Amino acid sequence: MKYHLISLGCQMNASDGERVRTVIEQMGYTYTEDETEANLIGILACSVRQNAIDKVYSKISKWNKWKNRSNLITFVSGCVLPSDHEKFLKLFDIIFQMKDLPNLPEMIHQYGITTANGVQKGFDAQNDNISEFWNVKPDHTSDFEAFVPIQNGCDKFCSFCAVPYTRGREVSRPSVEIVNEVRSLVERGYKSITLLGQNVNSYGLDKKGDEIDFPELLRQIGNLGDDLKTEFWLYFTSPHPRDMTDEVIEVIAQYKCLAKQIHLPLQSGDDKLLIAMNRKHGLEKYRQSVSTIKRLIPEATLFTDIIVGFTGETNEQFENTRKAMEEFKYNMAYIAMYSPRPGALSHRWFDDVSLDIKKSRHHILTEDLKIHSKNYNSTMLDKVFKVLVKGTAKHDGYLAGLTEGRINVRFLSTDESLIGQFVDVKITSAANFSVEGEMITIKEGVV
Structure with a gap:
């Protein structure tokens, strides 16, 4: 028996997919890249943007046609809004939330002997049994890079975001489990580890003093790195500017294994638009955090997320975002054109910025980003950087990798x-978003 799995959207879905693979393969299925060979096909949906959801509907339409000629079971999970959940009930054989992953074998076993719509779990935005999901050992798709989830859900309720409605409220994973998983990965030779959560720097706040906070979690991993004396880089994503404290930055500066790269989502450089987005922070708070990063970790690279064309965004407000990009000089920015998400507050508002304007603003901001990225990359010339080799490059005869930043x-x-x-x-x-160089020496894995 063979299965095929598609993970859409963010790193959280990619990480979840590694646990889905474990459960399926324990049932005796083997993975295939060719979905036409599969007896079981699943997709981890992403509700952040409409085009990702459109892809889900396109895939299931094709798969359901195959059922006329093959024995095929389909399932969907991941970030699914309640409105899509109801529609998926009629399209997929199995639908479940990620917290119910341990029950997937039973659902597959029951398929065909229950309701006409297959097997499904009712939609529930609570995360009461998420620990059962975390207890599933992931089947990592890489032997040198790994994701480690530290929380699930979000309490921020940004007006543009569907996550609180798809993943529920924040629940922190026990820190002992997190540190032990990181230790195991490092001991097995992993070089790049990323802590994942919808809002990592609010980690532990839901435990009301019964769990450590995010700076202490980083400190414990930093101490682990010092004790093991094995070279690795630890990243985290995504933090929220409101919860970014000087202590987090101080801890990163203190420990060698804590990577000197910070992803700090801006979303907009205009305070009024940030209020409309319900971001619960202003540009000055963001500026203070960036200033602390530059002061304590001058070598750190800075990444961000930006939305263009949010409801009501004026030309002046967009120009304020351009000014923020000029001020903070990001190494990378993930720029998205706003699309209303059902369930999120802003879905009720008229999407009054035309697609042409959104595309124009996206292009302008991307051109601005190229300038700042190229300027930074040019400062790297004639310097030696440690690089984690990730694979072959697009150009024949080259390998490609990433610096710590x-x-x-x-x-x-x-x-x-x-x-x-x-x-x-x-x-x-140096180019806009990359650099080229000559290999000097191979680094050993031990400091």
Whole structure:
């Protein structure tokens, strides 16, 4: 028996998919890249943008046609809004929330002997039994990069966001489990580990003093790195500017294994628009955090998320976002055109910024980003950087990787045994979003 799995959207879905693979493969299924060969096909949906949901409907329409000629079971999970949940009941054989993953074998076993609509769990925005999901050991798709979930859900209720309605309220995973999982990964040779959550720097706040907070979690992992004396980079995503404290930045500056790269979502550079977005912070709070990062970790790279064309965004407000990008000089920004999400508060508001204007603003901001990224990359010239080799580059004869600051690097080599290893690369040229260099030495895994 074979299965095929598609994960859409963010790193959280990719991480969840690794646990889905474990459960399915324990049932005796083997993975196939070719969905036409599969007896079981699943998709982890993303409700952040409409085009991702449109892809789900497109896929299931095709898969259901295949049922006329093959024995096929389909399922959907991931970030699913209640409105889509109701529609999916009639399209997929099985639908469940990720917290119910341990019950998937039973659902597959029951399929065909229950209701006409297949097997489904009722939609429930609570995360009461999420610990059962975390207890599933992930089937990592890489042997040198890994995700470690530390919480699920979100309490912020940004007006544009569907996450509180798809993943529920914030629940923190026990810190002992997190640290133990990180330790196991490092001992097995993993070089890049990313802590995942919808709002990682509010970690532990839902436990009312019964759990450590996010700075202490980072400190414990930092101490672990010092004790193990094994070289690895630990990242986290995503933090919320409202909860970003100086202590978090101080801890990152203190420990070698805590990567000097910070992803801090801005969304907009205009205070009035931030209020409309219900971001619960202003530009000055954001500016203070960036100032602390620059002061304590001057070598750190800064990434962000930005939405253009949010309901009511004026030309002046967009220009304020351009000014913020000029001020903060991001190394990378993930720029999205706003699309209303059912269930989110802003879905009730008239989407009054035309698609043409959204596209124009997206293009302008991307061009601004190219300038700042290229300027930073040019400062890397003639310097040597440690690079984690991730694979072959698009250009024949080259390997590609990332610096600690997650700057894309390519260098001349065909030695694929270097993939998953650290190497030293001297930078010889710089482009908008990447650099090129020459390999100097291979780094050993021990400091």
